[in-house]
Amino acid sequence: MSDTFFRKQLKRLFEPADITIGGNRPWDFQFNHPLVFQRAITKGNLGLGEAYMEGWWDCDDLEEFFFRLLSSKADEKIVTPSKLTGKLIGKLYNLQSPSRAFAVGEKHYNTGNDLFEAMLDKRMIYSCGYWKEANNLDEAQEGKLRLVFDKLQLQPGMSVLDIGCGWGGAAQFAAEHYGVSVTGITVSTEQAKIARERCRELPVTIGLTDYRNIQGSFDRIYSIGMFEHVGYKNYREYFKIINRSLKPDGLTLLHTIGGNLPCANTDPWISKYIFPNSMIPSASQITKNYEGLFILEDWHVFTYDYSLTLKAWHENLEKQLPELQSRYSEKFYRMWCFYLLSCSGAFRTHFLQVWQILLSKNGLRGRVTIPR
Secondary structure, three states, rough: OOOOHHHHHHHHHHHHHHEEOOOOOOOEEEEEEOOOOOOOHHHHHHHHHHHOOOOOOOOHHHHHHHHHHHHHHHHHHHHOOHHHHHHHHHHHHOOOOHHHHHHHHHHHHHHOOOHHHHHHHOOOOOOOOOOOOOOOHHHHHHHHHHHHHHHHOOOOOEEEEOOOOOOOHHHHHHHHHHEEEEEEOOOOOOHHHHHHHOOOOOOEEEEEHHHHHHHOOOEEEEEEEHHHHHHHHHHHHHHHHHHEEEEEEEEEEEEEEEEOOOOOOOOHHHHOOOOOOOOOOOOOHHHHHEEEEEEEEEEEOOOOOHHHHHHHHHHHHHHHHHHHHHOOOHHHHHHHHHHHHHHHHHHHHOOOOEEEEEEOOOOOOOOOOOOO
């Protein structure tokens, strides 16, 4: 088939999204290589992302491009071998088994602490901020931490477990502002180094381990941006472990990205280049796996805030680019921009969502107002 054929196919795909090939608007598609059309049509987002990384096409407003593309449901109109293979593998294998637990740490979270320091807020919180009363990223991330810990009703002296503690910013904040002792766990060696240094004078212990190795009993347990690595085959075990590790009057909070439909795998490009073996849970996949173990106390949705957070990360990255160029290639930079801005567009459309789910073991007593 000729390039002309694939160009016509891509043009037809773009039309409902009001995206023009070679147009003059910021969200229009500018091609730099004739094979980009075939790659996009035959490989979907995997091909589109790889072609962007290699400079085969450009777009002045990549976030708006993806907002329009996903709003038109273009992703549903292309079925590629990588999509079909991903679904099959996700159903046949447990891609988030204990033997694979550290893969995402090595691939993504160990990319480079200098990159994440440049991109994130001062506490290096790598999850959606809460922009309700925030004017900048630092305020949004502090607002999110206060939201989490106020929902959990933290009190001085409590023992708290942070599953997927990242670079230790949340554990540090909880110990300093709420007077609790925190055990944090991560699967990233680079995160653990900074987390231990950050919390060295606080009642915080950082472990390099998988959540399936949790020991002890805690008053409160939370995970912020970690559940996306658990996988649907392991959801029930995850909640059983939390139930076993939580004291009878305990609370647990799950902060996670969510999807609109159950799935068994993730986007092929995201899986290959950003988060290997990741998976976005649907609401039903979560609820059916905690039923009988926990009582739902609150389900908070603030999806648009992640679009704002991702754009803030991209803005920071742009500002720090001169400092990072000697250590990261142009191809890597384009990959990272594709990741941040395509995800921002996905949250704007609610193709992806942000949820905070508060659960109790035995029910909250009396009239309780959940913070917003």
